[in-house]
Amino acid sequence: MLGSTAVTGIGESRYYRAGRSPQSAAAMAATAVHAAIADASLAVDDVDGIVTYHPDQHDSAQLWSWLGLGELRFSAKAWGGGGNSGASAVQIADAAVTAGYARNVVVFRSLHQGAEGRYGRYNQTARPARGDAFLVPFGAAMPVVKNALLIKKFMHRHGITQEALADIALASYFHAQRNPRAVMYGKPLTREAYHASRWIAEPLHLYDCCQESDGACAVIVSSADQAPDLRQPPAWLLAGATGMHAGGGLWAFNDTDYPSGRLAPVGRQLWERAGIRPTDVDVAQFYENFTGSTLIAISDIGFCGPGEVEAFVSGKNLHFDGGVLPFNTSGGNIAEAYIHGLQLMVEAVRQIRGTSTSQVPGARLSLFVAGPGTPPSSAVLLSADAP
Amino acid sequence: MSQDAVTPRYLPADWPLPEITAANRAFFTAGRLTLQRCRSCAQVQHPPHDICHHCQADTFDYVAASGLGTIDNVTIVHHAGDPRLADRVPYNVVIVTPDDHPDVRIVGNVVGADTVPVEIGAIEIGAPVRCVFTEVPDPDTGETLTLPQWELDQRDVARPVS
């Protein structure tokens, strides 16, 4: 926070459509983590902490040893289901390094949806319990159904049309055409094709849904004293925030944040800690399991009111080349790959370094927002300038 | 139709049924719309749980609601996402607010409305509904479960939904 830490290394495996990776999740994790260590010009033994999120196919402690890392000094796991906690994991790494518990903490995510099951499907046989008992028996089982309800209500309440969802999808595909790593590279999308695509769950068309992917990525959060000696320009961690309103964790659409993304408290914390306003942000990566999630997040976190968000995202306002708020400049979950949103954090760092395939000229402040989805939501803010 | 009207299961017979607990038994077995009310602070909460989120007490009454409600939200699901649903799409999922407990949101399905496909569009936010029940045996205990479902209702509704 504010000068104590920076992201010093990033690493990725190749990204694939679900089921197409020839490598296991563990092998892709090894690729991404060691690429991040090399990118930072650290030695393997310099990495002494780990933060993960989402219940993983592989146990994190065991994976630490399989990855060949050294003596472990800090480990933690962020709360929540997945996409909401990518920025929270980075914030936890920041907190651990700031507190002195570790010097270089790796945050990674590796998934092989071909092996562990595609995230868009349900395919569970156990009888649903807790909050799910009030959702699944009525068909609100797949993520798209629950998100369609949230987005539908948000659109209804604030008078938002289908064109706003199209604008999010089109900006994502526009940026993916410039990113050879994106699984939708070479597959441009038109507004006509968007509207002609089949419904998945109204108001969400096919192109409103994120990719299902195999791949891994990693970032390394380091103490500020090391940053000048490392190879890459540091992406200074100005602030992180994780949160929701008091009743945000209640079940089955009875949470007090409905129909929002639980990001208003996150925004308040973030802007106050960083000492900036939303209008100061040069480029933003938003976790979008579905296009409409971004509409909710943009207004929740403070870029505009919910009634203004359709105009805010219209036309080329989200494009890297002159947009009001350049958004998901690698193509994001919609068109680059779905690595549970952590690949958006990698792209946020690239924007600080000036190495994005859709680089925002002169970007100094780079935002990563994780959520909506399961509670709580989170965000981190990076700066090219030492605080 | 009255609140104790019984309707066939909307989703396929092999689609999951809820795990029944002490807290949710009344909601899923009472045969009329039943909500959990805290004995200490008298607040109604849904879904029911082991403790009251208002005051953290853990003793409850289970109170009958009128069964009249309003559509708060609706989606039509076109993509199955599970082989058990492959022959059932498109289906609707709604959120209903009971007229006598407007702060409570109950997820369910509007039944009957999609026997004629054109009527799917009739499920609109703000539409009045009435609770009906699907009776189905608990696959583990044989106990009769009564899943609350909803029928579109012709009565006038005065309560706007934003």
Ligand SMILES: [Zn+2]
């Ligand atoms: Zn109470």
